[in-house]
Structures are given as structure tokens and as C-alpha cells.
Amino acid sequence: MKKFVAPLLVAVGFGITGVAGAATDLPDTMEKPGGFPERPISMIVPYGPGGGSGQVARGMIQGVLDHSGIVVNPDYKPGGSGMVGLKTYMAAPADGYTVLEHIDDATSAFAIGKSDIHPAEDLIPLVISQITFSQIYIRSDETRFTDWDSFVAYAKAQDGKATIANVSGEGSMERINMNRTADHFGFKVQQISFDKGGPRYGALKGGQVDALFEQPGDVRGFLESGDFKPIVTFLKERPSAFADVPSMTDVGLDFVPLMRFRGFYVHKDVPADRVEYLKWLFQKAYHTDSYLAFNKQKFMDLIPSFRDTEGAKMLINDTMEIYKQVYKDMGLVN
């Protein structure tokens, strides 16, 4: 396993740092190919309007509007862990008038065989606009454990009865990161999936679970209010905003952390000139003041979040390989 992971560590590391500045080279204006688009564009969002995808979709839609005046209308298609929206998108005409927002679930679903749509081959990534890391949070007034070491000791003493809230089912980014952590430290933990943010955060705040696995932008309010505190960051190094929270390296975890990433795609059969225009449009929208401010508010400025098309393909393919290997190790795929 370690033999496999080492080159990927380099690859993903390169993916995170190597392609970040490409959009600044894009021209400020671009001629519309054959007048495209002549009408508003639809954006299929495979999750509800209140969650992370709904929010990033609205942030990007505002960025596109600010930069070009082009109207993009969100079309929420939640369900099936993002599969309903993805299949609906594939059934839409490949004319560039419909774009797709999706997250790393599209990659993991393909890796495990739940989906036959490869996000870097059957789709063309226009831009990845959010890449974020995860953390484990506890209540700030928790007395049974107060940091990572005491949490590990507590979890071991509970003999499999310690609980952590997260989202998504078996094979998801959250589960894999947590399972590998628990395996490393030799404890078992009940991972309880809450689809909606409210009940998930309420479960920790109300003491129904011991800890929470989440991304910092989603719990910013609880961090600022002092209700929650992170005890470990799933990154190799400590990000500046969480300089006092131990990183994976600090606690001795040596696997490649899986990231949450969100981006925008078009069908591979969309005419090439329209794809080029949409790439330019969405990548420029990323660099608008409104979108950058939105990302900053969600802690998305702590590690480079931007990927152009090639960077996005690299990120997806690298992540896909990790997922496939992990699923193989877990016996979920051959």
C-alpha cells in the first residue's frame, strides 16, 4: 500500500500546487463563437440549494454574471448521492447551454462502479473552483477529551462505541479518510451519516455524537462562536488559519488525504469552440472579486483551489487512482 501511495503523494501534491496560476494568462475578453451563448445557460446542480454545492454554484453564477453579464440559471437535481443530477445532465443536449456542477463524488462513484461516467473523459472540466481539506471537530466544552491524543485514548477505551458524525455512505471521501485514520491508531469508531448539515452539526452541538468530520468552511460559524474546535487537520502541513491544530504529519498519519473538490463541467460532445469559450468564461469568473471573496469566506483560500481544465483532469485522475486502490484494499472492487 505504501509503495503505491508514495508516487501519488507526489502527483497529488503537484496537482495542488503546480497548475494554480494558469487562469491569469487568459485574455480579458473573448469573442463569442457564432454568437454563443444567445440565451441564458442552465446549470445542473446535483444537490440541494442549501449545501456546499448549491452555495458554490451560486457563487460561480454570480462570478459569471459579474464578469460577462451572462445569466446562468441553477437547476437543482438532488438525489442518489449526485447520480440523478449527473445522469440528467448526460441526457441533456450537448450544445453548451447546459453545464454541470459536481464534486469528488462523481470520481469516487466511477471508481467504485456506481457510475459509468468518467468526470475527466466523458466530461470536460471547465474549472475546479474549490478544493478543501477536512478536519475532526469536538465541542469546545468537551471534558472527556480535549485534543487529538486524548480523543484517540477515549476512542480506544470505548471499544468501538465512540461516534463521529459525517456525510455520505461507504466508500465516500469522509469514510475512507476516517477508516484509514482509525486503522492507523488501532481504534474503531461508529461513523454516523447525516445527509443534512443542520442535523449533523446539531448532533455534535447537542452531544449526540462525540466528534464531527467536516470541512472548515462549512462550520465556520461554530468555529467563530467557539462552539467547536478542530483537533486534527487532514493535510500534511498546518494551514495558516489553523496553525495551532496538529496536521496529519504531526500526529503520525502518512496516507495521502482525500480532498473535497467542487467544479464545473460540460459534455465532451459540446462543440470545441463553445467549450473553449465556456472554459474562459468560468475560469475568469473564478477570478472575479465576488467569487474570490466567497471562496475566502469558506476557507477556500488556505490551499490553492483553482484548477484549469488540464489541472482538473490531473486532480481527477490522481484521485481516481487513489480511490480505486483503496476500494481494492477494502475488497469493494476487484
Added chain:
Amino acid sequence: MEQFLAGAVTLVSNPTSIMIFIAGLFGGMLFGAIPGISMLTLGAIILPFTGNMTATDAIMLYSVIYCSGVFGGAITAILFNIPGAPENAPTAFDGYPMTKQGMAGKAVGAAVLCSSFGGTCSAILMMSATALIADWAISSFGPPEIFALVVFGIAVASSVGAATVWKGWLSVLLGLLIATVGLDPVAGIERYNFGFVYLLAGIHFIPTILGFFAVSEVFIQTEKSAAGTYQAPKVNLDFPSFIDFWRLKFAVLRSVVIGFFCGILPGIGATLAAFMGYNEAVRWSKHPEKFGKGELEGVVSSETANNAATGAAMIPLLALGLPGGALTAMMIGVFQMHDMEPGPLVFVNSSELVWVVFAAMFFANISIFFLGWLQTKTVVHLLRIPFHFLAPAILLIATVGAYAVRGLVMDVFVMFAAGIVAFYLRRSGYSVAGIILGLILGKIGEQNFAQAMQMMSYDMVPFVSRPIVAVLLIAAGLTLFGNLVKEVRQIKRSSAA
């Protein structure tokens, strides 16, 4: 009180805020009344524009839409058996039979008054102890308690609208079965989708409700029309009298408590509130057999409870940053667009915003009464439209509503299939209300049961040892036993006669 007055003065002294308040009030009512195109649709449409408003106006707008939107769907539920939103479905159980009996004015009037009363009470409770209530709710009610609450609700569902307890139970079980279609809530395992990807998201309850209520009703009335036995409902504009309400005072107060309680639980909200309010009305009634056949108490209980949930849902949102449903989740987006996060700090850093929102919700609920009274005197006249014009319009609105929920043609098929199934089930003594109850409560119940079992490491002992769980499950057991005893006695009485 001082803070409330300050919030009210801030609201009424700003012409822009007043205009936004009025727009939200009418917008919520309008979108709430159209099935499928709910207040959520309105919320999603206007979200990008709220960036140009002040944070106070933007949050106030959503809170007003929430109040009026929950009420809006009651009118179509009562007049045409088309609930505008799931939280209005129990209103149709008795509201529409009342319309058929020529008591549309009374039903709409009751819905108006009770929505207003329930919402106002909720707003007052919300203003009095937001932080305290929020902390109590999330620390006392986790997945095990919510599951037990659902079981408690399901226990009474068998006695709603069915010819016998057995048919009632079969109806509820069918609803529970439909609720299992799609991905399971624990491991994401595919169930009953037969390889069809759109079924992975499950059978959505809005097309199902539209089919069971609106489409099947059109079929039934069409059959009557063809047989020459169709009778148009009499148009009656009588408002319910004070005596009517006084008689139902306990039902109203009970629903306020139930609605408020359901509203403060994150992720539960107005839909469960309406069903629980209705169920408890059936449970405590001396004549449960009258429910589903045009009992005013059914309308009163459902509409009081769903509006009582609105103010309550703002409590976890504002005090803890925990949204109770989709619209309150959108409000988090609105806060964030203005560089704010709801939570305890909002009360410290943005106290004016909080009290303007509280004042706006209070006034919105008061306004519902006056606007609703006008509606009662005007909208009821729609019943004068001849059935052969009304029927295609109902089918058209229902079809648009079913499609609009998720933009899936499959949902239109689901709606018509549900309509055909309900057409036969209703004439056989089965309860469509029971099926809907099973469908909605089943989804919530399964999710919370799965989470509860994981929390308890799949050990039932600690699960049932939680005091609230134990009380609710025992109460559910007693209800079931009581229903069985009643049924057996009825059978004995029938055979003796």
C-alpha cells in the same frame, strides 16, 4: 418587549423594508399555493438578488416568505384537493371533504385563522427564549428520540380515513414500503430501483400526494359526471364562528405545542408538524371516525401546527446556525452572502437584524389573517367554475407541479400512477392519507432509526433506556392496543346486530 418595539419601528420606518415585507407576504402566498412551485422555488429564484439588499432586509424577506408560504398551500388543498406543499397535505384530508359538503368557506376560514394564530404564538415563543429552547432541543432530542416520535405518529395513522383498522394498517404499510425505494440511508445501497437511475432518489412525496389527492379526485368526479351523479360543491362563504373555535380550543393549543416542538428539531420542520398535529387530533378526539370525512378539527390541527413550526424553525437557525429545512438552509446562504454566519454571535453582533426579523414574522402572521379573510371571500368563488373546465385545469396544474419539483418526467408518471392506484384504493376503503403518512414518516423514521442504531452500536437496550424514547414507544404501543380493542369491539357489535 423593548427590543421587539425597536425592531418593529426599524421595520415600519423604512419604506424599502415595508415594500420587501409586502412582496414577501404575497410572493410566499402565491408560490405556496401552486403545487410543486413552492416557496423554495421563490427562495431559489430571488437568492442572487438578495446580495443587493441589506442583510436585515434579505433575512426578513425569507422569514416572511416562510410564514406566508406555509399557509399558501392550504387554500388549494381545501378547494381542489391539491396541497400546495407537503405540509398542507393533512389539511386536504378534511378540508376537501368539507368543500364537497358545501363548507369551503368554513374550512378556508379555519385554515386562515389557525395559520395566523399558530404562527403568531410561535413567533411570540421564539422571541421569548430562543437560545434556551434551541439548546434544550438539540441536547434532548437526537435520532433515537426522533425515531420514537415517528413511531408514535405512525401508531395513530391506521385510524385515519380507512374503513377498518386493518385496511388502515395496510395503507400505512404501503406508504412505508414506497418510502424504501431509492438509496438506503446508511450504506447507500440501491433498493427497488430496478436499474433505473432516477429511482435512486426515491419516490418523491409531492408527485405522490398530487396523484393520490388531485388526480384520483378528478377521476372519481369524472366517473360521477359520466354517470350523471356529479354534484358541484355549494359555494359557501361563511366564516367559522367563535363558538366553532372555542369548541376546538384544546386542539388548537395542542397543535401549537406540537408544531412548535417539531419546528425546533433540526431537519424536521413543518411537514412532520402538520402530520403530528393532525394525528394527535385524531388520537384525542371522541369521534376519530369522523376524521378524513370533513371534520373541522382536522383542518384546524394541521394548519395550526404547520404554521407554529415556522417561528420555531428560526430558533435553531438563529441561535445555533442549524437549518431545520430547505428554506432555512437557504437563509444560511443569505447570511453568508452578507459575510455573516447565523449562530450565537448573531444575537450579540446583529441584534437589530434579529429583532427586525422577529417583528416581521409576527406581523406576517397577523397579516395572514386579514389577507386570508379576503381570500376566503374571493377565492372560494373558483368553485363556481364548471367541473368540465376545472378538471383539465387541475390536471394541468398538478402535472406542472409534479414536474417542477425536480424537473423529472418520471415524477409526472409517478403522479398519474398514484392517481390510478388511489382511484381504486379509495373505493375499497383504504386510506390515501395513511399511505402518505407512511411515506413521509417512513423516510424520516428510517433515517433516524439507522442513525440511532449506529449511535448505540446496534444495541437495543441503551436505545430503549433513553427516557423520552421509552415514554414515546410505550405511548405508541398503548395507542395500537387501544385501536385493536376498539376494532374487536366493533366487530363483536356488528356480528351481534
